Amino acid sequence: MFKQIPLGPLQTNAYVLYNDQKEAVIFDPGGDGPALISWLKQQQLKPLAILLTHAHFDHIGAVDDVRDAFDCPVYIHQKEANWLENPTLNGSAFFPGENVTAKQANILLGNEKKLDIGPFTFTLRYTPGHSPGSTSYYYKPESVVFSGDALFQQGIGRTDLPGGNHTQLLESIHNQLLTCPEETVVASGHGALTTIGAEMANNPFLHGFPS
Known part of the structure; x- marks a missing residue:
């Protein structure tokens, strides 16, 4: 089961994947930390990890709140290891409002093909183009891929931000996402x-x- 929860100033979709034992994995907690934590506690969920598809500011706003509340590790691709702490790299320096930062991730991903988080096993699909470290997480039991900002309904991610590459993004989508069922x-x-x-x-x- 998973829940889509729009959060933060850009209403970025966070996702909470959970099982009958109330174990959970959180994708891209983009803001509104207290509200997200309150919902997780109301549902009596036990977050095991925070998985980031990439480190743009609108995807990381509640990372530290959730990490501190549940003492769970944060994962991100190594190519964006220093983006969480850097408003210029994560883009918040160019957006009206406060700079957004988070502490460094606990675990850096490289070119792993598989990731085990408790009872959850994900296939990692490296999908750069929107950002250099963009990673999509395919979860076969639910037949779902958490794609971040690589692919949208009748749209694709923007590529005019630091590290963006339009051709690379299209290659990522065709080779890594459209090969899913x-x-x-x-x-x-x-x-x-x-x-x-x-x-x-x-x-x-x-x-x-x-193709």
Whole structure:
């Protein structure tokens, strides 16, 4: 089971994946830390980890709140190891309002193909282009991929931010995401849920790109 929870100034989708034993993994807690913590406690969930698809500011705003409240480690790709503490790299320096920072991640990901968090096993799909360390997490038992800002319903991530690369993003989507089963739910960083099949058929950004 998973819950989509829009958080923070850009209503970035956080996701909470959990099982019947109330164990949970949190993806991209983007803001509103006290509200997210309150919901997790109301549901009596036990977060085992925070998995970050990437380190842009709108995905990390509640990282420290949740990490401190539940004493759970934070994972991110090593290419964005220093982004959490750096408002210029995470983009908050260019957005109206306060700079957003978080303490360094506890665990850095490299090129692992698999990640075990308690009872949850994820296939890691490295999807750079929106940012250098963008990582999507495929969870086969729920047939869902947590794609961050790589792929959206009829859209793709922007590539005009530091480290962005449009061609690289399209390659990532075609080689790492569209190779998931077509019924796979795409849990994006913004907007509604979609499926791989729907995006293959209807996403205008993906048509005409060499497969």
